[in-house]
Every structure is written in C-alpha cells, then in structure tokens.
Amino acid sequence: SYLMEINRFYPHKILAWSDKIKELLNGKFPFPIMMHVYPSNFCPLKCEFCIMESEKQEHKSILSLEILEKLIKECEENDLKCMHFSGGGEPLTNNNLINIFKKSQNFKFKIAMSTNGLLLKSEIADIVLDNIDYLRISLNSASRESFRKVCKVDKFDDIVGNIAKYIEKNIKPSNL
16 A cells, blocks of 8 residues: 555554465465665775674675676565665675666566765766665765764765755656
C-alpha cells in the first residue's frame, strides 16, 4: 500500500509480508525483502563517531564488479524488493558501483544509496541520480566549523554544493 511505501515506520508494515512470517514460523529462512550492501569500507571523511573505524583499518575492502553482479543476479532470482548501498565506508569510493547504477534500470528491484555526498559531483552525480530510486545524504553538521570538528576534514562547502546542484537539477517549482 501507499502508506507502507512512503513510511518505513508504518506500524502495521509487517502484515504486508505475512508470507515471509509463515516461512519463518515453518522453520524456513526466507530470502530478505531488502538488502544492505557495503560496497566499500573506505571513506574520505574521518568522523569521530564512526562505528566502523577499527574495521576500516583492519579489513580494508572494496567489492569487485563480479561479486556485485553475482549478488544482483541472486537477488533478482529471489524477488528482492530493494537493495540499499550504504556502508562501513562511503559507497561511492567503489568505482564498480557506477557500472552497477548504469544497469539498474533493468533490475527487478529498487536501488537506494546512503552517501556522505562528498563524491556526488558532476558526471558521477548524473549517473547516480538518473539511475537510483532513493538517495540519502548524511550531512553531519549544520556549519562548516562544526563539520570540520566532527568529520576532521574541511569539505562542508563541497558537500553542500553537491546537494545544491542536485536540488537545482531535480526540484522544479511545479514539484513544490
């Protein structure tokens, strides 16, 4: 229903997946409805609150195009509803993700991404914005000064600029 699609906290959303509940009650382990994928654990920011800091230092990794394509094929075969690229790092540090997004119009499921917005510029932004269904940008401060303190880099204006370009391109007065 429309409410379940727009409100992820809709209190009765679980009823839409009664078939999955029945499988669980019968001792089966159904394929997920939504999958979160960490395409990379590299990140250009150094946020002091990052819960992935030790993992990023000990296990640096970027998923290969082959693994991402295999995952997408398996998800399509099992009726996934949405794949959310987020991360133990910044998803867009994995260049293979752009190749995935270019093909995403043919996927049977929706694509979402959470990003810090720093790498969401020009050509990359156009590919991302033209090919995904949902985008979340985490801007962890309200000012340049607090961003510099919290994220340990001076990139606030870059991220705000990327967001502004997105708004200019995608928000028309008729949409307001």
